[in-house]
Amino acid sequence: MTKSLAGPYRRAALKGVVLQGIVTIVAAVIVFVGWGVNAGLSALAGGLVAVLPNFVFVLYAFRYMGASKAEQVFDSIKRGNGLKFLLTVCLFALVFKYFSVMALPFFCCYILVLFSQWFAPIFFNH
Secondary structure (H helix, E strand, C coil): CHHHHHHHHHHHHHHHHHHHHHHHHHHHHHHHHHHCHHHHHHHHHHHHHHHHHHHHHHHHHCCCCCHHHHHHHHHHHHHHHHHHHHHHHHHHHHHHHHCCCCHHHHHHHHHHHHHHHHHHHHHCCC
16 A cells, blocks of 8 residues: 555656756766767766765655655655765765766766756646
8 A cells, every 4th residue: 555655756756866867968968069078978977976866765765655654754764865875975986086077067967967856846747
């Protein structure tokens, strides 16, 4: 029963993550065309650092729904948020350690993707 209750909310959250993925790709292509390959890849990396933790959070946090599962809902959101933060920190560390990224496109795309989640309700009714 709780899986069927969580389904619509999980789908809505996944739509937001898909929107973030689209924003990442569009921004990376625009940066690639305007400033070259390294800048485009940096923008893509910045977008992915924002999108991947959000995707993991959505999968983890929206597992339970309903008043009878209130404690499990709280715990899954709390753990999902912690996992999202840890994954974000790890991805930042990996990108800066193993890849030569340009800071401006990287952080601009990262911030753009984070802002896009605030505007997702405009594009989706449910």
